[in-house]
Amino acid sequence: MPVTVNPAIQGRVYPPTEPYLVGREKVREFAAAVGSIDPASSSAEAARDAGFSDVVAPPTFAVVIQERTLAQLLADEDAGIDFSRVVHGDQRFSFSRAIVAGDEITATMTVTSVKSLGAHSMVTASSAMTDAAGEHVVTAISTLVVRGDE
Amino acid sequence: MSPRLSDLAVGAIVAERTIPLSRDSLVRYAGASGDFNPIHYRDDVAASVGLPGVLAHGMLTMGAAIQPVVDWAGGAHRIRDYQTRFTRPVVVDPADGAEITVIAKVGLLDAEAGTARIDLTVRAGTDTVLGKTQVLVALD
Numbered sequence: 001m002p003v004t005v006n007p008a009i010q011g012r013v014y015p016p017t018e019p020y021l022v023g024r025e026k027v028r029e030f031a032a033a034v035g036s037i038d039p040a041s042s043s044a045e046a047a048r049d050a051g052f053s054d055v056v057a058p059p060t061f062a063v064v065i066q067e068r069t070l071a072q073l074l075a076d077e078d079a080g081i082d083f084s085r086v087v088h089g090d091q092r093f094s095f096s097r098a099i100v101a102g103d104e105i106t107a108t109m110t111v112t113s114v115k116s117l118g119a120h121s122m123v124t125a126s127s128a129m130t131d132a133a134g135e136h137v138v139t140a141i142s143t144l145v146v147r148g149d150e
Numbered sequence: 151m152s153p154r155l156s157d158l159a160v161g162a163i164v165a166e167r168t169i170p171l172s173r174d175s176l177v178r179y180a181g182a183s184g185d186f187n188p189i190h191y192r193d194d195v196a197a198s199v200g201l202p203g204v205l206a207h208g209m210l211t212m213g214a215a216i217q218p219v220v221d222w223a224g225g226a227h228r229i230r231d232y233q234t235r236f237t238r239p240v241v242v243d244p245a246d247g248a249e250i251t252v253i254a255k256v257g258l259l260d261a262e263a264g265t266a267r268i269d270l271t272v273r274a275g276t277d278t279v280l281g282k283t284q285v286l287v288a289l290d
Binding site for chain 1: 169175178179181182183184185199208209210212213214216217220221225226227229230231232233234235236282
């Protein structure tokens with residue numbers, strides 16, 4: 001079994017995901033799960049009073065959509081990433097604006113870096129998310145540590 | 151109400167919160183996020199891969215840790231950038247759960263960009279569980 005990640009995936013761009021329709025109840029459910037007490041994330045009325053068309057997603061909600069791109073990476077046999085050996089190393093979100101219920105978000109992932117660190121590999125993937133108008137909303141960047149043989 | 155950038159000073163603590171996490175929290179987050187990795191709810195699976203116990207999702211810790219800053223800043227739309235490094239796992243005891251403490255401090259002010267960098271210290275007990283945790287907040 002190969003334990004090293006294929007370095008040739010560096011620079012690879014995966015096909016855009018199917019549009020993800022951000023639902024009001026999904027945002028509320030996620031907000032409750034991360035302990036949000038921001039009324040704009042739980043009440044459509046409070047969100048409208050604050051100038052938004054519907055509830056505003058907590059910042060890390062973007063991971064729900066990013067997950068669909070990371071699934072593409074893990075399913076890519078050519079990448080050689082064994083999911084059972086993957087540890088989440090670090091995470092970043094860079095926003096142009098907050099995600100709001102009603103958004104249709106498409107994510108496109110690029111593998112920006114593959115590095116070896118001893119027996120381990122570190123894969124950094126950047127998933128750019130755009131709305132139905134094609135405008136940038138947020139980019140989610142993950143570094144995954146793939147443990148090699150000890 | 152959002153704080154004003156000109157009222158802030160580097161080093162000032164802007165938010166502190168203690169966040170209890172229980173197994174219920176993990177199940178709730180699994181459902182909300184779609185991350186159903188069993189190491190976050192099954193002791194036997196966690197033990198079989200050599201973990202000291204069931205772990206909180208790193209993204210749950212990251213997601214909960216920013217909420218005090220969201221509240222201080224006046225909403226999620228104020229957040230421009232948020233980054234962290236997962237340095238230590240948070241073990242969640244089946245009976246006693248775990249407790250995360252968050253201290254948010256002003257790290258850097260940029261009047262020209264209209265942003266404050268808020269640096270978070272995130273601990274479970276005495277262990278720092280997130281490293282280099284920085285939030286860029288847009289303020290007037």
